Amino acid sequence: MAGGSTQPGRGVMAKALDVLSAFDGSRDGLPLGELSRRCGLPLSTTRRLAADLVAEEVLERLPDRRYVVGRRLWQLGLLARVQGDLRDVALPFLQDLYEATRENVHLAVRDGDAALYLERLHGRASVPLVSRPGGRLPLHATGVGKVLLAHSPPEVVAEVVAGAAKVTPYTITEPGRLVRELGEVRRRGYARTVQEMTLGTCSVAVPVVDAEGAVVASIGLVMATRKDPTRHLAPLRVAAGGISRALR
Numbered sequence: 001m002a003g004g005s006t007q008p009g010r011g012v013m014a015k016a017l018d019v020l021s022a023f024d025g026s027r028d029g030l031p032l033g034e035l036s037r038r039c040g041l042p043l044s045t046t047r048r049l050a051a052d053l054v055a056e057e058v059l060e061r062l063p064d065r066r067y068v069v070g071r072r073l074w075q076l077g078l079l080a081r082v083q084g085d086l087r088d089v090a091l092p093f094l095q096d097l098y099e100a101t102r103e104n105v106h107l108a109v110r111d112g113d114a115a116l117y118l119e120r121l122h123g124r125a126s127v128p129l130v131s132r133p134g135g136r137l138p139l140h141a142t143g144v145g146k147v148l149l150a151h152s153p154p155e156v157v158a159e160v161v162a163g164a165a166k167v168t169p170y171t172i173t174e175p176g177r178l179v180r181e182l183g184e185v186r187r188r189g190y191a192r193t194v195q196e197m198t199l200g201t202c203s204v205a206v207p208v209v210d211a212e213g214a215v216v217a218s219i220g221l222v223m224a225t226r227k228d229p230t231r232h233l234a235p236l237r238v239a240a241g242g243i244s245r246a247l248r
Helices: 012-021 032-039 043-055 071-077 081-101 143-150 154-163 175-188 229-246
Strands: 059-061 067-069 104-111 114-121 136-138 191-194 201-209 215-224
Touching: 012 032, 012 043, 032 043, 043 059, 081 104, 081 114, 081 215, 081 229, 104 143, 114 143, 143 154, 143 175, 143 191, 143 201, 143 215, 154 175, 201 229, 215 229
Parallel strands: none
Antiparallel strands: 059 067, 104 114, 104 215, 114 136, 191 201, 201 215
């Protein structure tokens, strides 16, 4: 349920935000009933708010009656300054990384207990993925997410480890094993996953740091499991280093 929608006395703006939050990770749209269930509002209230948001082009209603994020919300999202600045700085380095590897390239930051994807570069030969710009995926199940989690405050690590759920049969969720792996990520300077988020894929990711040496983002590559992702560590680290220097 998004944001505790059943609390009494909440205003229209808060309820509208609940409706919008329900779209997290839903690239194919949501029918009204599912939208109502996710945001925890009565069907009639959800219908009214969705209609208002469609009228303002914040949502769009498709011919099959599913709702998707509208053009206006996407435009507003591009104005998010901190994440937008990071994306703009990183994009030339991400493009070079894609040209060097021809694999899926990701840029992500930590958003609470999830990895928020700011950019993804891919081509026709890239392996299909569930990630997309603006989407959120579990920290513990993705390469970029593990880098971000390994450098998160202890309370965040404890919360994520305690609530880690399997996305595939290969997702590491055992608390002791996951904590040990995060320690390895910090020690060796990169994270690696094999089929933990999407079957048939593997990934490698490294941190991006600011002028104080704090990890502010992660960049990663995702490819088919028949390939060894660590063979691309050199260009990946060059790209991360370039972004880190450009942020100073």
